[in-house]
Amino acid sequence: xxxxxLPKKExxxxxxxxxxxxxxxxxxxxxxxxxxxxxxGWWIAFLSAASFxxxxxxxxxxxxxxGIGVWGNNAxxxxxxDITNFVWWIGIGHAGTLISAVLFLFRQKxxxxxxxxxxxxxxxxxxxxxVFPGIHVGRTWYAYYMLPLPSEMQMWPNFKSPLIWDVxxxxxxxxxxxxxxxxxxxxxxxxxxxxxxxxxxKKIYGALALGWRGANRxxxxxERAYLILAALSTPLVLSVHSVVSFDFATSVLPGWHxxxxxxxxxxxxxxxxxxxVMTLMLITRAVYGMRSIVTMKHLELMNKIMLVTGSLVxxxxxxxxxxxxxxxxxxxxxxxxxxxxGPYAWAYWTMISCNVISPxxxxxxxxxxxxxxxxxxxxxxxxxxxxxxxxxIVTSLHRDFLPSSWGYFRPTLVDIFTYCGTLGLFFTAFLxxxxxxxxxxxxxxxxxxxxxxxxxxxxxxHADHHHAEPVAAEAEE
Amino acid sequence: MQIFPRSLNKLPFIAAAVGGILGPGVVLAAWYYxxxxxxxVGYAPTQxxxxxxxxxxxxxxxxxxxxxxxxxxxxxxxxxxxxxCMGCHAMVRTESAKLxxxxxxxxxxxxxxxxxxxxxxxxxxxxxxxxxGVGVGCATCHGRVDQMEVVASDQPxxxxxxxDCHRNPTPNLRPRDQVTNMTWTPEQSKGFTPxxxxxxxxxxxxxx
Numbered sequence: 001x002x003x004x005x006l007p008k009k010e011x012x013x014x015x016x017x018x019x020x021x022x023x024x025x026x027x028x029x030x031x032x033x034x035x036x037x038x039x040x041g042w043w044i045a046f047l048s049a050a051s052f053x054x055x056x057x058x059x060x061x062x063x064x065x066x067g068i069g070v071w072g073n074n075a076x077x078x079x080x081x082d083i084t085n086f087v088w089w090i091g092i093g094h095a096g097t098l099i100s101a102v103l104f105l106f107r108q109k110x111x112x113x114x115x116x117x118x119x120x121x122x123x124x125x126x127x128x129x130x131v132f133p134g135i136h137v138g139r140t141w142y143a144y145y146m147l148p149l150p151s152e153m154q155m156w157p158n159f160k161s162p163l164i165w166d167v168x169x170x171x172x173x174x175x176x177x178x179x180x181x182x183x184x185x186x187x188x189x190x191x192x193x194x195x196x197x198x199x200x201x202k203k204i205y206g207a208l209a210l211g212w213r214g215a216n217r218x219x220x221x222x223e224r225a226y227l228i229l230a231a232l233s234t235p236l237v238l239s240v241h242s243v244v245s246f247d248f249a250t251s252v253l254p255g256w257h258x259x260x261x262x263x264x265x266x267x268x269x270x271x272x273x274x275x276x277v278m279t280l281m282l283i284t285r286a287v288y289g290m291r292s293i294v295t296m297k298h299l300e301l302m303n304k305i306m307l308v309t310g311s312l313v314x315x316x317x318x319x320x321x322x323x324x325x326x327x328x329x330x331x332x333x334x335x336x337x338x339x340x341x342g343p344y345a346w347a348y349w350t351m352i353s354c355n356v357i358s359p360x361x362x363x364x365x366x367x368x369x370x371x372x373x374x375x376x377x378x379x380x381x382x383x384x385x386x387x388x389x390x391x392x393i394v395t396s397l398h399r400d401f402l403p404s405s406w407g408y409f410r411p412t413l414v415d416i417f418t419y420c421g422t423l424g425l426f427f428t429a430f431l432x433x434x435x436x437x438x439x440x441x442x443x444x445x446x447x448x449x450x451x452x453x454x455x456x457x458x459x460x461x462h463a464d465h466h467h468a469e470p471v472a473a474e475a476e477e
Numbered sequence: 478m479q480i481f482p483r484s485l486n487k488l489p490f491i492a493a494a495v496g497g498i499l500g501p502g503v504v505l506a507a508w509y510y511x512x513x514x515x516x517x518v519g520y521a522p523t524q525x526x527x528x529x530x531x532x533x534x535x536x537x538x539x540x541x542x543x544x545x546x547x548x549x550x551x552x553x554x555x556x557x558x559x560x561x562c563m564g565c566h567a568m569v570r571t572e573s574a575k576l577x578x579x580x581x582x583x584x585x586x587x588x589x590x591x592x593x594x595x596x597x598x599x600x601x602x603x604x605x606x607x608x609x610g611v612g613v614g615c616a617t618c619h620g621r622v623d624q625m626e627v628v629a630s631d632q633p634x635x636x637x638x639x640x641d642c643h644r645n646p647t648p649n650l651r652p653r654d655q656v657t658n659m660t661w662t663p664e665q666s667k668g669f670t671p672x673x674x675x676x677x678x679x680x681x682x683x684x685x
Contacts, residue, residue, distance in 0.1 A: 149504055152512035154637035193480075206480040 021292045023451050030188075030440045031195055033288055038435055041287065046435075049427035056421020059414050060135055068138040070414040077397045077409040082136035084389040085419050087244055088272065089129035089426075090170065091265070091385060093177070094237060095273020096122025100180060101233035104226075110301060112444040113294045116188075117284070118277045119181040120437070124429040125276070126174045128422040133166070135418075162246035169243035173236050180229040186212050186222065187443040241269040248392065254335040255396030258323070264316035268385060271309035271355070274302050275381035282375050284434065293440055296369055303368040306381065310359030313388070317356065331401070339395045343408055347391050354384025513633040521629035522592040525578050534659070535623035541615050541657040548615075552604040556591050559583050594628050595619070601636075602685045611674050612650040613642075616659050623659040639683070643676040650674070 038046075063070055073080045096118035103111040134143050146167045148157055157164040190212035193205035212218055242262035249261035258264075278299070285294045324336040340348050358380045362368040399406045433439070450456055533539050542548060544557035559582040566576055582589045595618075597603050609615075615622070620631025632638060642649050650671035655661045663669075677683070 150508040152508065152514070152633075152635045152637045154640050202480055211481075211486075 021449055023446055023449065026293065026440075026445055026449065027191060027195075027442055029288075029290065029293065030438045030442050031192055033434065034192060034436055034438060035195065039287075042431060042435060046428065046431045049424050049431055052421055052424020053428045054421075054424070055417050056131075056424055059417035059421055060131075062414060063135060063418070064140055068136070070412060072409055072411045072415055074407070074409075076400050076402075076405050076407055077394055079136075079393050079397065080409050081390075081411055081415045081419055082132045083247075084386065084393055085422060086129050086132035086136075087265075087389045087393075088386045089125045089132075089422065090173075090244055091241060091269035091272045091389075092276045092382075093122040093125035093129070093173070093273060094241060094266070094269035095277050096120070096125075097173075097177060097180075097233050097237045098270055098273065099277070100184070101230040102237055104230045105234060109448045110298055112441055112448055113298055114277060114281060114302075115444070116181075116184065116437075116441040117281060117439055118273075119177065119184070120430065120433045120439075121273075121277060121280060122177050123174070123181055124426050124433070125273075126170065126177065127429065128426050130170065130174070131422055131425070133170075162243065162250050165243045166247055169236075169240045173240045176229065176233050176236060180226075180233055183222070183225050183229060184441060184444070185437065186210055187214065188438040188441065190214065191442055192438065237270075238266055241265045248396075253396050253400065254329070254332040255339065255392065258320060260316055260319055260323070264313065267309045267312035267316065268355075268388060271306060271313055271359075272382060272385035274306050274309070275378040275385070278302055278306070278374060278378035279382065280430065282371060282378070284439065288434075288439070290440065293445060299371075299374060300365075300369050303362045303374055303377075306377075307359050307362040307368075310355060310381065314352075314356035317352065335396060335399075338399055339391060342395065342399065344391065344395045344398070347387050348395070351384050351387040351391050354380040355388060358384070513635040513638075517630050517633050517635070519629055520594060521625075521627045522594065524592055524627070525589055526591075527575050527627075530622045530625045530628055541622075548605045549609050550606055552602075552606065554605045559589060594630055595634060597634065600684055602683050609656050610653075611646075611672055612653050612656060613646075614649075614651050614656050614658070614661060616661070617649050621659055640678060643678050643682075646674050646676055647671045 071080070071082065073082070096115075099111050099118040100115045100122075104115075133146070134140060137143055137146075145155075146157060146164070148164075157167070186209055189205050190209040193202055193209050196202040196205055242265065245261035245265035248256035249258055251257060281294060281299070281302075285291060321336050321340075324332045327333075339345075358377050361373060361377060367373045394409050398409055446452055534541065544561055545554040546557070546561075548554040559579055562576075562579050563583050566573075566579060570576060571580075578589055581587075608618075618632055618634070620629075622628060651658075651661055651663075652666050652669050655666065
């Protein structure tokens with residue numbers, strides 16, 4: 001992570017952080033959130049999130065006690081909300097990895113303001129996702145069967161099954177994301193340690209900072225480790241959701257059996273992940289006064305990514321229909337007609353309006369720089385992406401090859417409580433993160449501040465912003 | 478300013494070493510110890526009647542099938558009904574105190590509540606007749622019952638143990654007329670060619 005000799009102003013001549021942001025103001029703005037007592041609003045949000053988490057615990061406890069029949073899943077819809085929620089949460093996590101790894105390797109320095117946030121979101125989303133494969137197996141105490149452990153049964157997972165690939169993909173993803181997030185946190189945790197007055201706080205952050213002193217040697221190792229982890233994470237952005245899509249694509253069910261699934265799923269994952277980052281970012285940015293660090297430029301760039309990925313997803317929806325007709329397979333064609341005009345048409349058209357139509361607003365600069373518009377659109381995208389998974393899973397299953405067994409899936413209260421409960425789990429973890437961990441990567445944002453320019457002079461700072469070639473000019477000074 | 482003593486620098490290495498040994502260690506220990514080899518073998522519950530296989534099958538040389546009469550025909554080998562016992566004991570040792578439960582069962586019509594020793598889980602399908610039919614000896618799975626005063630489990634009867642034989646059945650096959658012979662050894666049937674059998678090793682072979 002070597003910053004250039006002079007901070008390049010890649011996005012035109014506008015600095016990446018807001019006007020007037022300095023090392024000091026940045027550290028103050030980020031660190032004091034973890035130091036001051038939590039505001040009343042935080043407590044209200046935390047307690048409501050925690051009560052949702054409690055609801056999830058009760059719903060899952062009831063599921064363990066009674067059995068999987070408390071959900072609405074039944075023949076022929078064996079997968080329903082459980083897998084929908086799993087894929088939705090995993091998808092949301094992808095934006096974090098894209099921002100932290102792919103944009104890092106492409107030297108997109110605007111990522112520094114949002115990467116910590118997005119990575120934390122990734123980890124919590126993966127935790128929420130992991131709840132579902134763990135509980136949907138029915139007898140949860142046998143969930144360890146998913147791992148290739150030696151046992152007296154001489155029984156191994158079926159390595160030809162995409163479900164076991166999923167176990168490896170998601171567990172690798174969880175491990176690498178956590179490591180990546182933690183390594184990035186070390187310098188900032190050391191900042192919190194150095195600012196701490198309470199000895200216990202000093203000890204806790206000191207232990208987590210792993211003895212970081214900010215020495216040259218430390219930075220060299222840190223940057224190398226960060227680069228390696230970024231390189232490891234980058235293929236995961238593509239591979240994890242590709243593997244998730246194999247759960248469907250390698251089956252023989254019309255509506256699932258499609259080669260377009262891996263890229264289609266990856267685009268959808270990035271799409272929904274950015275929408276979730278946007279929703280959370282808009283709230284946090286307003287509540288904690290981070291407007292000078294996360295600027296309109298950042299938000300606009302994220303909206304552009306949503307426009308691209310949303311259009312990719314729309315293309316995939318269209319292509320599925322085209323292939324169903326062009327492929328000449330009656331069953332495939334039936335499946336897609338049934339999807340758009342059958343009993344679940346309401347879900348299909350909800351998905352189309354939320355995912356394909358709503359992001360098209362971002363073609364207009366006025367709309368993609370409007371906070372209320374982007375807030376509403378980011379939420380509709382999240383709803384739409386949930387419906388996408390629901391449509392793929394349930395509409396393909398509910399009318400399969402045997403018309404006598406056709407059915408209609410309805411969720412039960414336990415389904416609903418479990419899903420809403422994972423939102424509680426997510427927000428509980430997220431609020432704890434906001435409260436105790438620096439939510440912006442202080443050290444990284446400092447690298448793109450004007451002050452990190454070795455030739456920075458406060459009185460010239462303003463002039464700097466308008467010089468096209470400051471490098472040669474200032475080198476002679 | 479130092480917050481932590483210098484000796485803590487070793488902690489990551491110690492934690493890595495302990496974690497590296499402990500994690501796989503727990504898995505390997507569970508694999509090796511948490512198995513029916515340790516919980517099933519030697520299980521010898523006290524039966525309501527102190528019936529001695531050593532006396533009946535060993536010293537008197539009764540054939541297994543005299544009591545376990547269904548073993549060649551059905552999935553269950555069958556625990557003999559009271560009538561089978563009384564076939565002899567209506568005349569032999571009619572006053573024995575040990576046989577009191579059998580006589581009361583005979584009078585009341587309530588079966589003797591024998592305790593199940595070789596218990597397979599309900600999700601595992603097992604058929605005695607097919608195993609006996611291809612020449613798997615009684616003693617192969619049940620051990621030397623003719624030497625047991627109280628019947629005890631001789632083999633672990635776990636899934637890996639079943640699979641060991643299903644993958645390579647030949648060493649456990651014998652001529653069909655030797656199936657109930659407790660003292661049979663391969664040397665007694667030189668020139669015997671075991672039948673070609675292909676026992677299932679896929680999931681639904683046993684978990685139907």
